[in-house]
Amino acid sequence: ASRPFHPDDTRIEIRGHVVGGPEPTLIAGPCSVETREGLLEIARAIKRSGAHMLRGGAFKPRSSPYSFQGLGEEGLKYLADAREETGLAIVSEVMEPGLVPLVAEYVDVLQIGARNMQNFPLLKAVGRTGKPVLLKRGFSNTIEEWLMSAEYIMAEGNPNVILCERGIRTFETYTRNTLDLNAVPVVKHLSHLPVLVDPSHGVGHARYVTDMARAGIAAGAHGAIVEVHKDPTQAWSDGNQTITLEEFDQLAHQVRAIHQLM
Numbered sequence: 001a002s003r004p005f006h007p008d009d010t011r012i013e014i015r016g017h018v019v020g021g022p023e024p025t026l027i028a029g030p031c032s033v034e035t036r037e038g039l040l041e042i043a044r045a046i047k048r049s050g051a052h053m054l055r056g057g058a059f060k061p062r063s064s065p066y067s068f069q070g071l072g073e074e075g076l077k078y079l080a081d082a083r084e085e086t087g088l089a090i091v092s093e094v095m096e097p098g099l100v101p102l103v104a105e106y107v108d109v110l111q112i113g114a115r116n117m118q119n120f121p122l123l124k125a126v127g128r129t130g131k132p133v134l135l136k137r138g139f140s141n142t143i144e145e146w147l148m149s150a151e152y153i154m155a156e157g158n159p160n161v162i163l164c165e166r167g168i169r170t171f172e173t174y175t176r177n178t179l180d181l182n183a184v185p186v187v188k189h190l191s192h193l194p195v196l197v198d199p200s201h202g203v204g205h206a207r208y209v210t211d212m213a214r215a216g217i218a219a220g221a222h223g224a225i226v227e228v229h230k231d232p233t234q235a236w237s238d239g240n241q242t243i244t245l246e247e248f249d250q251l252a253h254q255v256r257a258i259h260q261l262m
């Protein structure tokens, strides 16, 4: 993952959009895939706003075992339906090595969640698929550890790794995490891999998400992934940090405007 081994920036083409290319990458969607109709409605709206990919968890890493755990394969089917209708690429998390073949069958991008950033058997398994991987930074991991995790995927022969800064744990309590914007220029210096920011998990409150998406782009991120819902108050997970479809439309405009200045 380090620059001396690969001086040119990595560009990853996914359904006609190039991550790390001239346009900032915009990924949006609900935290969890919920109903088929609800997902299609979100997909149509974000497509109109210029998003390139639809996100949505079908297998959810919830802190409590009693919280909604995701729809599983049914959710992946809804995502595939949304791709079919809108042309958006789809991104979804895979939590265990045994499920990699199933999830890889449906998605364009395999998401490795923060909690699994150092699940080495899982990293090797997604590496073997050759599919693009969105590698979230663990909330208690250093940049060095994060890049080593990218290395695990690449060592299996898969160069298609997209880094994602999603906030780290600090002493601060007004925000869920602290979006580590320092990490953006640091990984761009150390690595040729593209890097996105996730301001939704990074701050944990919808009212700050757009500000931090803009800040991430200004820091040099190649794009942003955000949680979006038609009615965030009704979201089955992470509603507090989820923005509306209208707010996403504004965010997309602002991200593109800032990216143009870079």
Ligand code: PEP
Pocket (backbone or CB within 6 Å): 031, 057, 061, 112, 113, 114, 115, 136, 166, 201
């Ligand atoms: C998510 O994207 O909904 C998610 C669970 O993210 P993270 O792994 O960054 O907490």
Ligand code: MN
Pocket (backbone or CB within 6 Å): 031, 032, 227, 237, 238
């Ligand atoms: Mn979430």
